[in-house]
Amino acid sequence: MQKNNRFSIVIVTKDSSNILPRLLMSIEGLSDDIVVCDTGSTDNTIQIASKFNVNVHSILWEGYGESKNKAIQYAKYDWILSMDSDEKLDDTLYHELKNWSPDKTPAIYHIRWKNFIGNRWIKNTGGWKGRLFNKKLTQWDKAIIHEEVSRPSDVKIIRLKGFIEHYTHKDFKHLFNKYLNSAMITAEKQYEMGKRSSRGKILIKPIAAFFSSYIFRLGFQNGFHGLLYAIAGSYYSFMKYTRLLELNRKNNLS
Numbered sequence: 081m082q083k084n085n086r087f088s089i090v091i092v093t094k095d096s097s098n099i100l101p102r103l104l105m106s107i108e109g110l111s112d113d114i115v116v117c118d119t120g121s122t123d124n125t126i127q128i129a130s131k132f133n134v135n136v137h138s139i140l141w142e143g144y145g146e147s148k149n150k151a152i153q154y155a156k157y158d159w160i161l162s163m164d165s166d167e168k169l170d171d172t173l174y175h176e177l178k179n180w181s182p183d184k185t186p187a188i189y190h191i192r193w194k195n196f197i198g199n200r201w202i203k204n205t206g207g208w209k210g211r212l213f214n215k216k217l218t219q220w221d222k223a224i225i226h227e228e229v230s231r232p233s234d235v236k237i238i239r240l241k242g243f244i245e246h247y248t249h250k251d252f253k254h255l256f257n258k259y260l261n262s263a264m265i266t267a268e269k270q271y272e273m274g275k276r277s278s279r280g281k282i283l284i285k286p287i288a289a290f291f292s293s294y295i296f297r298l299g300f301q302n303g304f305h306g307l308l309y310a311i312a313g314s315y316y317s318f319m320k321y322t323r324l325l326e327l328n329r330k331n332n333l334s
Contacts, residue, residue, distance in 0.1 A: 086111070086112075086113075086157045086159065087111055087157050087159035087160065087161050087177075087180075087212065088111060088113040088114070088115060088152075088155035088156055088157045088159070088160055088161070089107055089110065089111045089113070089114045089115065089160075089161045089162075089163060090115045090117070090148070090151050090152050090154070090155055090160050090161070090162050090163070091103065091114070091115065091116045091117070091151075091162075091163050091164070091165055092117050092119060092139075092144075092147050092148055092151050092164070092165075093116060093117070093118055093119070093121070093125055093129075093164075093165040094118060094119045094120055094121050094125065094141070095121045095122060095123050095125060096121070096123075096125050096165035096166070097121070097123045097124045097125045097127075097128045099165055099166050099247065100116075100125060100128055100129060100165050101128060101132075102168050102247075103163060103164075103165055103166075103167055103168050104129070104132045104134065105168075106168035106169045106174070107163065107168075107169060107174075108132075109178075110161075110169075110174065110177055110178060111157075111161070113135070113155060113156040113157060114132070114133065114134040114135065115134065115135050115137065115151060115152075115154045115155055116129045116134050116135070116136050116137070117136075117137045117138070117139045117147070117150070117151035117154065118136065118137070118138050118139070119138075119139055119140065119141040119147060120138075120140075120141060126138070135154065137151075137154050139151060143222070143223065143224035143225070143227075144220075144223060144224060144225055144226075144227040145220040145221050145222045145223045145224070145227035146220075146222055148162060148220045148227065149219045149220050149222075152215050152219065152220075153215075155215065158214050158215055158216050159182065159212065159213070159214050159215075160212070160213055160214070160215050161177065161211060161212050162211050162212075162213075162220075162229075163211070163244070164246075166246065166247050166248050167193070167244050167245060167246050167247070168244070168245050168247070169242070169243075169244060169245070170194075170242050170243045170244075170245055171242070172241050172242030172243070173191065173240065173241065173242025173243055173244065174242070175242075176240050176241045176242050177212075177240070180212075180240070182214070183236075183238060185236065186214075186217055186232070186234060186235045186236070187235060187236050187237065187238045188210045188212070188213045188217075188218060188229055188231055188235055188236075188237055188238070189210070189211065189212035189213065189237075189238050189239070189240050190208040190209060190210050190211070190237050190238070190239050190240070191208070191209060191211045191212070191239075191240050191242070191243070191244050192206055192207065192208050192209075192239070192242075192243050192244070193206045193207065193208075193209060193243060193244040193245070193246045194206045194243045194244070194245050194246060195246050195248065195249075196245060196246060196247045196248070196249070197249045197250075197251065197252065197255060197305065197309070198249075198250060198251055199247075200305060201245075202299075202302050202305060202306065202309050203298070203301055203302055203306075204297045204298045204299060204301065204302070205293070205297065205299070205309060206243070206246070208239065209228070209229075209244075210228065210229035210231070210237070211229075211244070212240070213229050217232065217235065218230050218231065218232060218235065223269070224265060224269055225262060225265045225266060225269065226262075226266065252308055252312070255309075255312050256312055256315060259312055259313075259315060259316040259319070260315075260316075260319055262316065263316050263317075263319035263320040263323065264319070264320075264323055266320050267319075267320045267321075267323035267324040267327065268323075268327070270320075270324055271324055271327040271328070275324060276324070276328050277321045277322070277324035277325035277328055278325065279325070281321045281325075282318060282321045282322055282325060285317045285318075285321050286314040286315070286317040286318040286321075287314070288317075289310075289313045289314045289316070289317040290310045290311065290313065290314040292313075293306075293309060293310035293313045293314075294306060294307065294310035
């Protein structure tokens with residue numbers, strides 16, 4: 081009989097052979113149902129995953145939201161802890177989840193994360209994300225990128241202790257390249273939603289992004305790394321609004 085505190089851990093991955101073991105070791109012992117859905121790796125990600133006590137499946141890539149929704153259908157339990165391959169749990173969160181049981185009222189559990197560049201934690205850059213949820217109650221939205229767990233109006237948010245450590249950037253070169261790709265995808269998404277850009281936004285939005293990261297979110301406390309991180313955020317904003325304006329003009333929307 082299923083205990084009421086059981087949950088599946090679901091991971092969507094691609095070409096993650098060098099980072100997946102870090103995640104799988106950090107969640108060892110938390111669940112008897114760990115699902116890894118590979119979206120077309122060309123390295124030995126599947127072989128690496130198979131060395132652990134996990135269930136491996138291959139799925140088509142349909143954007144982050146759709147792919148994650150497809151992946152959770154392989155889960156044995158209704159409660160899902162969603163993780164990305166470039167993440168791991170810290171000890172506090174591990175013990176929080178080890179002793180977790182669902183609230184009596186409908187809820188989505190949010191977890192705070194820490195961003196790392198290499199092995200350096202960039203303080204004050206994380207936030208809260210819905211990561212533990214009941215798939216019969218809600219799922220991921222259909223966003224191609226920057227996906228979120230949809231929140232029905234009658235569902236409350238509960239925050240868990242501890243952090244997800246997010247090792248998304250190997251170095252600043254990787255950071256800027258990833259931000260460029262993300263900016264292009266986001267601009268396309270916003271264009272499809274009817275959003276518009278302008279010369280003013282191209283000028284003002286990157287400046288606002290820099291000051292938000294470096295000053296208001298205390299990025300200066302990270303020293304030179306904080307400065308570069310703020311510049312990267314400004315670069316992302318500049319490229320996103322520039323690409324969006326280009327799309328607007330091609331279709332005479334601006």
